[in-house]
Amino acid sequence: MASPKVAVVGAGVIGLSTALCITETCPSCSVTVLSDQFSPNTTSDVAAGMLIPHTYPDTPIHRQKQWFRETFTYLFAISNSAEASEAGIHLVSGWQIFKSTPNEELPFWSDVVLGFRAMSEGELSKFPQHRFGQAFTTLKCDCPSYLLWLEKRLKAAGTQMCTRKVADLWELHSDYDIVVNCAGMGAHQLVRDKQLFPVRGQVLKVHAPWVKQFIRDGDGLTYIYPGIHRVTLGGTREKGSWILSPDAGTTRDIFDRCCALEPSLQGAQVMEVKVGLRPSRQCVRVQREVLSQGGVELPVVHNYGHGAGGFSVHRGTASEAAHLVGECISALQGSSSRAKL
Amino acid sequence: MRVAVIGAGVIGLSSALCIHEQFHGLVPSLELEVYADHFTPHTTSDGAAGLWQPYLSDHGNLQETLWNKETFDYLLGHMHSAAAKEMGLFLISGYNLFTEPVPDPSWKNIVLGFRNLTPKELELFPGYSYGWFNTALMLEGRSYLPWLTNRLTQRGVKFFHKKVESFQELFSQGVDVVLNCSGMRSGDLQPDPELQPGRGQIIKVLAPWVKHFIITHNLKSGIYNSPYVIPGTEFTVLGGIYQHGNWSEENSAKDHKSVWDSCCRLLPALQKAKIVDEWSGLRPARPSVRLERESIRLGNLQAEVIHNYGHGGFGITIHWGCAMAAARLFGNILQEKQQLATPPGSRL
Numbered sequence: 001m002a003s004p005k006v007a008v009v010g011a012g013v014i015g016l017s018t019a020l021c022i023t024e025t026c027p028s029c030s031v032t033v034l035s036d037q038f039s040p041n042t043t044s045d046v047a048a049g050m051l052i053p054h055t056y057p058d059t060p061i062h063r064q065k066q067w068f069r070e071t072f073t074y075l076f077a078i079s080n081s082a083e084a085s086e087a088g089i090h091l092v093s094g095w096q097i098f099k100s101t102p103n104e105e106l107p108f109w110s111d112v113v114l115g116f117r118a119m120s121e122g123e124l125s126k127f128p129q130h131r132f133g134q135a136f137t138t139l140k141c142d143c144p145s146y147l148l149w150l151e152k153r154l155k156a157a158g159t160q161m162c163t164r165k166v167a168d169l170w171e172l173h174s175d176y177d178i179v180v181n182c183a184g185m186g187a188h189q190l191v192r193d194k195q196l197f198p199v200r201g202q203v204l205k206v207h208a209p210w211v212k213q214f215i216r217d218g219d220g221l222t223y224i225y226p227g228i229h230r231v232t233l234g235g236t237r238e239k240g241s242w243i244l245s246p247d248a249g250t251t252r253d254i255f256d257r258c259c260a261l262e263p264s265l266q267g268a269q270v271m272e273v274k275v276g277l278r279p280s281r282q283c284v285r286v287q288r289e290v291l292s293q294g295g296v297e298l299p300v301v302h303n304y305g306h307g308a309g310g311f312s313v314h315r316g317t318a319s320e321a322a323h324l325v326g327e328c329i330s331a332l333q334g335s336s337s338r339a340k341l
Numbered sequence: 342m343r344v345a346v347i348g349a350g351v352i353g354l355s356s357a358l359c360i361h362e363q364f365h366g367l368v369p370s371l372e373l374e375v376y377a378d379h380f381t382p383h384t385t386s387d388g389a390a391g392l393w394q395p396y397l398s399d400h401g402n403l404q405e406t407l408w409n410k411e412t413f414d415y416l417l418g419h420m421h422s423a424a425a426k427e428m429g430l431f432l433i434s435g436y437n438l439f440t441e442p443v444p445d446p447s448w449k450n451i452v453l454g455f456r457n458l459t460p461k462e463l464e465l466f467p468g469y470s471y472g473w474f475n476t477a478l479m480l481e482g483r484s485y486l487p488w489l490t491n492r493l494t495q496r497g498v499k500f501f502h503k504k505v506e507s508f509q510e511l512f513s514q515g516v517d518v519v520l521n522c523s524g525m526r527s528g529d530l531q532p533d534p535e536l537q538p539g540r541g542q543i544i545k546v547l548a549p550w551v552k553h554f555i556i557t558h559n560l561k562s563g564i565y566n567s568p569y570v571i572p573g574t575e576f577t578v579l580g581g582i583y584q585h586g587n588w589s590e591e592n593s594a595k596d597h598k599s600v601w602d603s604c605c606r607l608l609p610a611l612q613k614a615k616i617v618d619e620w621s622g623l624r625p626a627r628p629s630v631r632l633e634r635e636s637i638r639l640g641n642l643q644a645e646v647i648h649n650y651g652h653g654g655f656g657i658t659i660h661w662g663c664a665m666a667a668a669r670l671f672g673n674i675l676q677e678k679q680q681l682a683t684p685p686g687s688r689l
Contacts, residue, residue, distance in 0.1 A: 080465055084610035090550040091465075093434040093476075114462050115474055123453050123476070126421065135454055137434075137462070137474075142550070210431040210574045212552045213476070228550045267426040 004029050004329050007172045009190070010182035010304070011035035011161070012044040013141070016150040017314045018182050018303050021322035023157040026329065032176070033154065036165035036186075039147035043184055046203060046276030047311060048225035048232035049088075049141035051075065052096070052216065053109045054309030058283035061108050067316025069112050074315045075139045085228075088145025092226060093137040094214030095119055097130040097261075102218055105132075113138045127261065130217075141311050142228045166190065169291065173298045178328045180301045180321060185279040187304045193285070196305055198277035200241035202250050204258075205230040208268035215261050220308070222257040230271060233258040237308075239280075246273040281305030286317050288324045299328040342370050342678075344671070345511045346520040347530070349377035349500070351386040351482060351660045352649055353522035354489035359664035360520075360671050361496050368675060375493070376511070378504035381486035385524055386656060388543065388622040390571035390578040391429065391481040392554055393658045396564050399447040402629055406447045408662025413451050415661045416478050429484025429574065434476040435554030436462070438469035443560070445473075452477045466607065469557065477554075480657050481573055505530070508637065512644045518674055519646045520667060525625040527650045533631070536651055539624035540587035541565065541580060542596040544604075546614040548577040555607060557581075565654055568603035576617055579604040583654070585626065592619045627651030632663055634670050645674050 006029050008019040019033050039045055053068045055061075079089045097119070110116040119133030127133070151161065166172065169190065172179050183190045185198055208231045216223040225232040233254055251273050259265045285305045291298040303321040306313060346357045357375055365371050381387050393413055399406045419425055420432065436458065449455040453476040463469060490500075505511060508519050508530060521527060528536055551572040559567040565583040572578075581603055582596050597619065605611045631651045637644045649667045652659055 080609065082609040082612050085548070085550050085613045088550070090552060092552050115456070115459055117454075117456065120454055135476075209549065210426060210429075210479075212431065212433045212479075212572065226552060263421050263423050264426040264431065266423045 002028070004178060004332065005176045006031045006178045006180060006325060007176035008033045008180040008182055009035065009166050009169070010184055010186065011038045011147075012042040012182070012184055013147065013150075013310055013314045014184060014303055014306060014318065015182035016147060016154065017318040018180055018321045019154055019159055020150055020157070021315075021318040022180070022325050023154065023159060025319075025322045025326055029325075029329075030158070031154070032160040032162055034162045034164045034166055034172075036163065038161065038163065039144040039151070042147065043276045043279065044147060044310065045143045046201070046274040047143065048203070048223075048227065048234070049143055049146065049311045050214065050225050051113070051139045051141070051312050053107075053312040054307055055108070056281070056283050056307070056309070064313065065108050065112070067313035067320070068109050070316035070319060071313055072112050072139065075141065079139055083149070086145065087149040088142030088228060090140055090142070090228065091137055092140050092214055093135070094216070095123065095133050095135050096216045096218055097124070097127050097133040098218035099130050101132040110136070140225065140227060145228065169298065169300060170293060173296060177332060178299045178301065178325055180303060180325060182303050184304055184306075185277045187279065187302075191302070193305075196279060196281050197240055198242055199280045199307060200236060200238035200243060200275065200277055201234065202236045202246055202254065202273065202275050204233040204251060204254055204270050205272040205274065206233055206265070206268040206270050208265055210264065211262065217261070222254075222261060224258050224262055224265070231268065233265070242277065244275050244277070246275050278307045279305055280307035284313070284317060286320050286324070288327060299332065301325050301328060342368050342518070342675075343372045343374070343516045344518045344520065345516040346373070346375045346522055347377070347505050348522035348524055348650075349375055349380045349486070350384040350522065350524055351486065351656050352524065352652060352663065353377065353520070354486060354493065355660045355664040356520050356522055356649055356667045357498060358489055358492055359661070359668045361493065361498060363668050364671065364675070365496065373493075373498045374501060374516075375498060376501045376503055376505050378502070380500070380502065381490065382483050384482070384486065385622050385625070386482040386486060388620045389482055389657055390543070390573060390580070391479050391485070391657055392433070392571050393478040393480060394556070395446070395448050395655050395658050397443070397446055397558065405630060405659060408659045408666065409448060409655070410451045411662035411665060412659055413478065416480060420478070424488075427484065428488045429479070429481030431479050431574075432476055433479045433554055433572070434474065436466070436472055436474055436556070438466050438472040438555065438557045440469060440471070440559070442471045443558075449475075479573065482657065484574070508644070508646055509639065512637075512639055512642070517645070518671065519644070521646055521648045522650060524650055524652075525623045527625070527648075536625060536627050537586055538588050539626035539653055540582065540584040540589065540621065541624055541654070542582040542592060542600065542621045543578050543580040543619070544597065544600055544616055545576045545578055545618040545620070546611065546616050548572065548611055548614040550610065551577050551608065557607065568600065568607050570604055570608055570611070577614070579611070583624070588623065590621050590623065592621050624654045625651055625656075626653040630659065630663060632666050634674070647671060647674075
């Protein structure tokens with residue numbers, strides 16, 4: 001197989017980063033990204049893109065840590081380069097605060113982020129309702145800059161971008177040798193995965209350029225994440241809700257909760273209200289599968305179900321998925337050379 | 342009781358506010374006036390980035406360290422108010438970088454979360470092998486001075502746009518106490534060979550992805566003669582010039598190149614930042630702040646001057662502590678002149 005044709009379904013952070021990893025590990029591959037939505041209309045564009053991992057209940061911790069570490073290292077190098085502003089990657093410091101001391105004071109990722117330590121009493125005194133806190137420095141992937149930068153690198157590597165809604169993976173079998181499923185929430189329909197469920201998040205993008213630090217409540221419901229041009233205020237975690245339109249009452253509630261943590265936000269102008277459905281699963285599905293129908297086989301690599309942690313582990317899962325694509329290619333080359341006998 | 346403040350930078354305006362807040366209720370006849378030839382946004386304070394951070398060493402000047410602490414605590418107390426944004430006040434974290442280990446600074450317990458940098462953090466800054474991380478405050482002059490001006494105007498303080506040529510000029514008009522907050526130009530009012538310019542030049546850029554301050558230190562070349570990057574609300578300040586004795590307020594191409602090249606080496610992403618402005622200013626440097634009373638005999642009158650100048654590159658950092666000290670000196674003057682209304686029942 002001289003030039004394996006790979007289709008990547010999905011153009012969010014997972015689809016684009018997976019496509020990029022494939023071009024890097026398999027330069028002879030011809031890669032096409034197919035998606036009904038591209039930036040700025042993907043779920044990733046709604047997210048703040050903070051590198052603070054979400055813990056998946058059914059994925060082994062060492063695997064999650066490896067994904068996070070790989071992602072952090074990759075982005076750390078970009079943040080430190082001349083490309084940082086174009087890629088939208090920047091360091092940000094801040095606090096995660098808890099109303100009651102968490103069971104696990106040291107999360108698995110505490111030695112991957114920078115300067116992780118408990119907050120001092122002086123720092124906590126700013127938050128009278130909170131009794132414990134963690135201070136650290138992490139990275140942020142500002143969208144749409146990051147997705148546009150990934151697209152630019154993909155195009156430079158010869159990747160085709162195609163706006164198209166894929167309703168069934170079998171649609172692709174005649175034009176492509178391998179299909180990579182990075183459809184995020186779309187996998188619910190596309191591969192009928194009933195283990196995948198939306199967790200609705202509403203966020204406000206505000207103009208508050210004086211906010212330089214992040215503040216996150218450990219309950220995950222209230223957060224203030226300063227980006228390049230906008231500060232993301234959040235949020236909600238509504239399990240099972242498919243509603244994509246913003247709710248005015250929720251907007252008010254998010255704003256109030258964030259102002260309680262950072263009163264200067266009273267003076268912030270709300271520029272946009274957005275909703276995203278976190279494509280959630282008990283474990284991220286990074287897996288090979290061979291679909292078969294009427295004697296025809298279609299190798300598929302799945303890479304979806306990242307829920308609230310997509311940005312945090314994207315590069316790690318992308319490189320694992322690219323590795324699985326490599327395995328698919330070897331398997332195809334093996335069977336095609338057998339077929340030649 | 343007429344009080345004239347000379348100077349409308351951060352020192353003049355904050356001293357005026359501090360005095361008015363403390364004494365206008367006690368001294369019914371208190372009239373406060375501010376005289377200056379430059380008002381915001383044309384003062385030295387407007388050019389400063391606004392980062393609260395004292396010099397590395399206080400040279401044993403405990404008084405100044407206390408004033409710094411007083412200022413930080415005062416500002417931190419305002420942090421949680423809705424006024425913070427209007428004041429140009431916000432929290433910011435960042436890095437101080439060195440090429441060798443140094444002793445901890447006098448202000449390590451004043452700022453929040455002071456700690457040494459980890460090896461991984463130092464990877465961000467090749468060429469630097471040691472450093473600190475802490476959370477401090479920004480107080481942007483371009484917001485703070487108008488905020489102070491508004492508070493003063495609300496209180497009925499009058500402003501006069503004129504260059505005062507001598508203390509005498511004000512006393513002969515009936516002013517009782519003069520607050521000399523004239524910063525760099527104090528020497529014009531009363532010669533002071535200890536007051537020297539510490540010339541700085543900065544480049545303002547648009548780099549909204551920078552969320553931390555980064556101050557490098559070269560112990561041989563001295564304070565602020567090594568690149569620094571300080572992100573503000575609208576733009577990021579690049580600097581690294583401190584020229585003792587240089588009175589020029591003209592931008593120098595050589596200094597521009599030095600600042601630009603060294604800051605881009607420090608933060609490669611800055612190469613893509615758009616330059617929006619450039620500015621030179623004179624830090625009113627002095628071995629120590631001059632904060633003291635001076636009684637001047639004018640005929641059969643005793644005129645009082647409170648000096649409050651010479652804050653170098655830490656004016657914003659120390660301003661409120663000095664304003665409070667100036668107010669205490671003013672209180673002493675009032676007591677001596679028996680101007681303070683005694684509370685009922687306290688007379689024997």
